[in-house]
Amino acid sequence: MDNATDYILQxxxxxxxxxCTVITVAHRIPTVMDCTKVLAIGDGKLVEYDEPMKLxxxxxxxxxxxxxxxxxxxANASVSSDD
Known part of the structure; x- marks a missing residue:
């Protein structure tokens, strides 16, 4: 999904x-930055759970x-595309 479509969806x-309570599974960081809580999983295990800014x-x-x-x-992708 491109960024513009993701923005509209979010x-x-x-x-x-x-x-409502919304559970979001995301790989894009901006998708979860304004969520109330973030649960991070590493190697199939709960690693941390808290507010994004606290984490x-x-x-x-x-x-x-x-x-x-x-x-x-x-930032690197933006610099590369400016070349």
């Missing part, structure tokens, strides 16, 4: 299901590491 979910601020957090990696790759 916006629709957040508006239409605002009063990002936690030294050694798997989720924090994934966020840094995602943004680093996104």
């Amino acid at each position: 916006k629709t979910i957040r508006t239409e299901f605002a009063d 990002m601020n936690n030294e050694g957090s798997l989720f924090g590491q994934l966020v840094k990696e995602y943004w680093s790759r996104s």
Whole structure:
């Protein structure tokens, strides 16, 4: 799914299901950044579960590491496409 379609889908979910519990399985970091809680799984096991910002601020957090990696790759892809 391209980023524009993902954005529309996420916006629709957040508006239409605002009063519901929504479980999202995602590989794109922006998809879960405004979620109430994030559950990170590594090697098939629960590694951590908390608010996204708390996990990002936690030294050694798997989720924090994934966020840094995602943004680093996104920045590198943007620089490469500008060449």
